[in-house]
Amino acid sequence: MHLFRHGTPTFFPQTPSVSAGRADAAPHGRSEAGGPAVTGFSLDNGLDVIVVPDHRAPVVTHMIWYRNGSADDPIGQSGIAHFLEHLMFKGTEKHPVGAFSKAVSGLGGQENAFTSYDYTAYFQRVARDHLGTMMAFEADRMSGLVLDDAVVAPERDVVLEERRMRVETDPSAQLSEAMAASLFVHHPYGIPIIGWMHEIEGLNREHALAYYKRFYTPENAILVVAGDVTPEEVRRQAEATYGQVAPQGARPERRRPREPEPRAMRRLAVADPKVEQPTLQRLYLTPSCITARDGGCHDLELLAEVLGGGSTSYLYRKLVLEQGLAVNAGAWYMGSAIDDTRFSVYAVPAEGVGLEQLEEAVDRVLRRAPAEALGAEAIERAKTRLVAETVYSSDSQSSLARIYGSALAIGETVEEVRRWPTDIEAVTKDRLSAASERWLTPARSVTGYLTKTKDADAPVAIAAE
Amino acid sequence: MHLFRHGTPTFFPQTPSVSAGRADAAPHGRSEAGGPAVTGFSLDNGLDVIVVPDHRAPVVTHMIWYRNGSADDPIGQSGIAHFLEHLMFKGTEKHPVGAFSKAVSGLGGQENAFTSYDYTAYFQRVARDHLGTMMAFEADRMSGLVLDDAVVAPERDVVLEERRMRVETDPSAQLSEAMAASLFVHHPYGIPIIGWMHEIEGLNREHALAYYKRFYTPENAILVVAGDVTPEEVRRQAEATYGQVAPQGARPERRRPREPEPRAMRRLAVADPKVEQPTLQRLYLTPSCITARDGGCHDLELLAEVLGGGSTSYLYRKLVLEQGLAVNAGAWYMGSAIDDTRFSVYAVPAEGVGLEQLEEAVDRVLRRAPAEALGAEAIERAKTRLVAETVYSSDSQSSLARIYGSALAIGETVEEVRRWPTDIEAVTKDRLSAASERWLTPARSVTGYLTKTKDADAPVAIAAE
Numbered sequence: 001m002h003l004f005r006h007g008t009p010t011f012f013p014q015t016p017s018v019s020a021g022r023a024d025a026a027p028h029g030r031s032e033a034g035g036p037a038v039t040g041f042s043l044d045n046g047l048d049v050i051v052v053p054d055h056r057a058p059v060v061t062h063m064i065w066y067r068n069g070s071a072d073d074p075i076g077q078s079g080i081a082h083f084l085e086h087l088m089f090k091g092t093e094k095h096p097v098g099a100f101s102k103a104v105s106g107l108g109g110q111e112n113a114f115t116s117y118d119y120t121a122y123f124q125r126v127a128r129d130h131l132g133t134m135m136a137f138e139a140d141r142m143s144g145l146v147l148d149d150a151v152v153a154p155e156r157d158v159v160l161e162e163r164r165m166r167v168e169t170d171p172s173a174q175l176s177e178a179m180a181a182s183l184f185v186h187h188p189y190g191i192p193i194i195g196w197m198h199e200i201e202g203l204n205r206e207h208a209l210a211y212y213k214r215f216y217t218p219e220n221a222i223l224v225v226a227g228d229v230t231p232e233e234v235r236r237q238a239e240a241t242y243g244q245v246a247p248q249g250a251r252p253e254r255r256r257p258r259e260p261e262p263r264a265m266r267r268l269a270v271a272d273p274k275v276e277q278p279t280l281q282r283l284y285l286t287p288s289c290i291t292a293r294d295g296g297c298h299d300l301e302l303l304a305e306v307l308g309g310g311s312t313s314y315l316y317r318k319l320v321l322e323q324g325l326a327v328n329a330g331a332w333y334m335g336s337a338i339d340d341t342r343f344s345v346y347a348v349p350a351e352g353v354g355l356e357q358l359e360e361a362v363d364r365v366l367r368r369a370p371a372e373a374l375g376a377e378a379i380e381r382a383k384t385r386l387v388a389e390t391v392y393s394s395d396s397q398s399s400l401a402r403i404y405g406s407a408l409a410i411g412e413t414v415e416e417v418r419r420w421p422t423d424i425e426a427v428t429k430d431r432l433s434a435a436s437e438r439w440l441t442p443a444r445s446v447t448g449y450l451t452k453t454k455d456a457d458a459p460v461a462i463a464a465e
Numbered sequence: 466m467h468l469f470r471h472g473t474p475t476f477f478p479q480t481p482s483v484s485a486g487r488a489d490a491a492p493h494g495r496s497e498a499g500g501p502a503v504t505g506f507s508l509d510n511g512l513d514v515i516v517v518p519d520h521r522a523p524v525v526t527h528m529i530w531y532r533n534g535s536a537d538d539p540i541g542q543s544g545i546a547h548f549l550e551h552l553m554f555k556g557t558e559k560h561p562v563g564a565f566s567k568a569v570s571g572l573g574g575q576e577n578a579f580t581s582y583d584y585t586a587y588f589q590r591v592a593r594d595h596l597g598t599m600m601a602f603e604a605d606r607m608s609g610l611v612l613d614d615a616v617v618a619p620e621r622d623v624v625l626e627e628r629r630m631r632v633e634t635d636p637s638a639q640l641s642e643a644m645a646a647s648l649f650v651h652h653p654y655g656i657p658i659i660g661w662m663h664e665i666e667g668l669n670r671e672h673a674l675a676y677y678k679r680f681y682t683p684e685n686a687i688l689v690v691a692g693d694v695t696p697e698e699v700r701r702q703a704e705a706t707y708g709q710v711a712p713q714g715a716r717p718e719r720r721r722p723r724e725p726e727p728r729a730m731r732r733l734a735v736a737d738p739k740v741e742q743p744t745l746q747r748l749y750l751t752p753s754c755i756t757a758r759d760g761g762c763h764d765l766e767l768l769a770e771v772l773g774g775g776s777t778s779y780l781y782r783k784l785v786l787e788q789g790l791a792v793n794a795g796a797w798y799m800g801s802a803i804d805d806t807r808f809s810v811y812a813v814p815a816e817g818v819g820l821e822q823l824e825e826a827v828d829r830v831l832r833r834a835p836a837e838a839l840g841a842e843a844i845e846r847a848k849t850r851l852v853a854e855t856v857y858s859s860d861s862q863s864s865l866a867r868i869y870g871s872a873l874a875i876g877e878t879v880e881e882v883r884r885w886p887t888d889i890e891a892v893t894k895d896r897l898s899a900a901s902e903r904w905l906t907p908a909r910s911v912t913g914y915l916t917k918t919k920d921a922d923a924p925v926a927i928a929a930e
Binding site: 075076078174175177178179181182185186190191196197198199255256257258260261262263264265266267268269270271442448 | 540541543639640642643644646647650651655656661662663664720721722723725726727728729730731732733734735736907913
């Protein structure tokens with residue numbers, strides 16, 4: 001169950017495989033303008049609360065978001081945010097290990113949890129009558145977690161096995177890790193969410209408890225409730241549960257170094273006999289929706305959609321349909337991040353096409369993009385697609401909750417979420433063109449080749465593909 | 466004077482330019498076996514003392530080494546070790562700014578200071594009668610430094626200007642920085658000694674004082690005195706000066722993350738109109754003399770010498786003399802490091818030779834090295850050269866002091882320094898061959914191209930060199 005629980009959402013950003021890439025680009029996550037009448041307030045102990053009404057069915061999605069993710073892992077303890085996410089299921093003074101999960105399933109509910117670079121979140125979906133029960137359990141483990149060595153060491157083994165399965169045996173995940181490490185030379189976004197193997201091995205109970213005490217506080221959390229409830233009900237129930245957790249006086253500090261201005265274009269290659277399909281990956285260091293709050297992130301979101309959003313996008317059209325050099329091609333942008341982030345372009349070569357040849361074609365296509373790709377019609381189509389995609393995903397209650405939770409966890413406001421479709425509509429051809437020229441430059445880029453070798457130890461000359 | 470003082474030694478490892486590369490490889494630094502009768506002892510407050518007798522002239526070299534360098538900079542405060550080195554000349558309660566330097570020059574002495582990855586050191590060379598005076602000054606600034614904002618801000622401007630001069634306007638330094646950042650994805654050896662520009666800008670008096678209090682303590686320092694003195698004299702004078710500095714109870718902790726096992730070969734390119742001479746640089750992540758204490762570092766030291774130590778080395782002979790593809794080629798190894806370190810191969814192309822063509826040739830030559838380069842005679846020659854070089858450098862009193870100081874600062878013993886020539890002599894062809902195959906592999910490598918562009922903004926396709 002753990003492996004499932006920590007499935008796609010957890011490792012998504014870290015292993016943007018080619019097919020997953022698109023989804024990753026998607027919904028930096030906003031609701032349609034004039035969408036649900038979202039209410040926000042704070043409890044006395046500093047807990048922020050967001051209520052998203054959705055009265056279509058008598059269910060609620062209950063999420064608690066903590067403003068700490070893997071990029072807040074103390075130095076030398078990479079993976080601890082994710083490890084603690086596992087340990088949060090190990091029981092409290094009041095509820096022994098398994099009691100919470102048993103309660104959720106006993107009530108016919110679902111639960112999940114995930115760790116990302118900037119936040120960690122826990123959620124349950126239950127019938128509306130059980131919201132108070134979920135809050136009581138979740139509030140209890142905000143301060144009452146019990147960890148002993150008998151629990152910590154075996155769970156660390158679980159995480160190590162998780163890393164072995166996901167990364168150590170998967171060349172594509174290795175390429176992703178190496179590319180992120182190369183793109184972010186200084187910022188912790190270059191460190192995998194799950195952590196480096198040798199540092200996970202060193203994590204212990206003391207690390208976990210210190211981390212828990214530092215970050216699992218009411219001031220650092222955001223409660224998001226979406227569903228068939230009123231703000232008044234939520235406030236009353238939240239005060240009776242979360243409201244009882246003692247505040248720590250201040251929100252914990254996030255200490256993150258800023259990435260220096262990149263100067264060198266970088267390339268790397270992972271070659272492995274297990275590779276079934278060679279791929280070409282490219283990352284560019286770009287601002288995020290927080291570092292480019294002036295709207296620069298909307299330009300990049302739309303640019304990714306125009307260039308590489310699906311099979312009508314420019315890259316797909318050129319490389320797959322017209323030139324026949326690729327069987328897939330696209331782009332995505334991880335705008336939802338506190339610090340400078342990644343914009344990706346990828347392509348999968350057609351039979352008999354080398355990665356070098358494909359890369360040249362990609363670069364040729366990208367160079368012509370400002371002149372060729374940014375027609376009024378293409379831009380309109382991309383806007384419609386991008387906004388519609390988000391509207392569709394808002395149709396799911398848990399997606400909606402997630403859109404608000406992730407936005408607030410990185411420091412955006414409800415108003416920014418609501419304004420997003422309008423902001424996307426406002427992007428112009430000139431802004432797209434300027435974003436492309438400003439950010440998609442060689443010095444800001446890392447290019448990765450995933451290739452198949454017959455022999456794992458054979459030297460790889462990526463130039464000789 | 467500051468810029469001179471912080472000259473070559475400070476930035477050497479960080480900007481291993483092609484011509485400087487060789488020297489950098491040099492003397493991990495040892496004296497000949499059975500060399501001077503070095504004496505070591507500790508004061509009651511924890512200060513370690515090393516006395517290296519040299520009675521050829523009535524002079525002494527007085528050095529104080531602190532076991533902290535740029536790799537110990539707190540996260541987000543890169544450059545602070547080096548910044549503090551500057552600030553250490555700003556005066557104390559007893560001696561106003563300039564008094565110490567004036568005393569040194571008034572006594573006809575010389576002084577210098579440098580910051581490296583693993584240590585920071587200050588030294589003076591004076592007539593033997595003035596040793597006590599130097600000790601008194603140096604002990605005074607171990608605990609009595611006075612910093613006010615009037616001094617800190619202008620000095621920060623000096624360092625920023627130093628960085629502008631050395632890095633921002635020098636594409637070769639930019640390549641070196643990018644390569645180190647790419648080689649060390651996690652360990653702080655990937656951060657430049659001088660610091661990232663935007664982090665130097667943020668350094669202030671509070672950072673400097675906190676750093677000073679943490680690291681400038683008797684327990685963290687090593688006093689090295691080489692020259693016309695006896696251990697008894699040194700002990701007496703050291704007790705009267707350094708002995709008066711209050712201990713802090715324990716040596717400060719160095720917290721450094723370990724580098725994960727590399728998986729992807731990496732490449733990068735810096736292109737700039739200011740480049741006069743294209744170059745090819747290669748780094749491999751290898752153990753250091755501390756992480757490979759079993760002798761692995763001696764293998765790598767000798768391997769660098771055989772492959773690329775000067776104009777009789779294998780790389781030079783093949784690439785410059787036989788094939789005419791390069792005007793220079795060589796290798797060096799930075800064994801003197803606490804954590805895993807870098808082994809470098811470099812080549813400068815002959816007129817009309819592209820970097821890609823040169824790289825292919827380098828790789829061809831390296832592949833054949835185990836079979837071709839490791840003849841008994843070549844190995845013997847390299848051993849003689851390497852040991853002789855160190856013996857020659859030991860002939861300079863300050864080099865001798867530096868050999869002991871740097872070894873002890875990274876955690877080696879006097880005995881290890883003395884045994885070094887014997888250890889080098891013991892390296893066999895099989896060990897060289899094994900080291901080459903184990904460490905000089907694609908996955909452990911970063912390859913850098915420095916190229917000239919006409920237009921600074923032109924896209925660079927390094928594959929199309």
